[in-house]
Amino acid sequence: MSNNNLIKGSLQTIILKLLEENERMYGYEITQRVKELTAGEIKITEGALYPALHKLEAEGMLTTEIQQVDNRVRKYYSLTKNGQKEVSAKMTELQSFVGNLQRILDPEWKPGLA
Amino acid sequence: MSNNNLIKGSLQTIILKLLEENERMYGYEITQRVKELTAGEIKITEGALYPALHKLEAEGMLTTEIQQVDNRVRKYYSLTKNGQKEVSAKMTELQSFVGNLQRILDPEWKPGLA
């Protein structure tokens, strides 16, 4: 009935948001960017990343473009129009959840203080 | 290798933290408290809550005490000593993750600004 998604899948939101900021990225690049942004504290594993990318593509959120770079294959992902809409939705959802989490977990916060 | 738990289970942290603040609570009370604290936006389902409580009890984080109230059975949960330690650990972990999440998702934030 109600949708308390929690953040069981913040990975999708991370992927979409990075692609909103970067126009196009390939999988390995995403893992490195996240590692860099979090000082190595969050490591996106390939076993989680690639299935997530494939799912987002299958859902029409991303398109791909394969490119050769130094004899190695890169698969670049970009947001579709639906994907662009989805970023906003997912970000709102996530920020709302984090806000609610703080209301629960922050002892300073008391009900009735909006 | 590395442990980027993400928040796949913020529910455990929520339960432990509420019990840190309240000495003892029963399951139904937890669902109502969370609903109240988040203006109805987060609804803990019973299918998620009870298994989580049983798991925490099995792990030695919680103890239970059954009590009759108005002909109805209530199962009160309290933190054990291990549970009390675990609250701090879980809270640190969660706050760290939320911080990292913001570094990834907040476009204002740039690497190198600590």
Added chain:
DNA sequence: ATTATATACATAAGAAAATTGGGTATATAA
């Protein structure tokens, strides 16, 4: 030479955590 590390993609088995949909029971308000 060859071993290790980095780059770059992918899949598959299994675990963990949630949703969904039941089931039992009492009390009270419509």
Added chain:
DNA sequence: TTATATACCCAATTTTCTTATGTATATAAT
């Protein structure tokens, strides 16, 4: 007598992640 609230529980299924593995190229180290 029907619906809602209180109060516990479990099982089937789904989703998401971990762990392990496989393929392949490039480069630095021993």
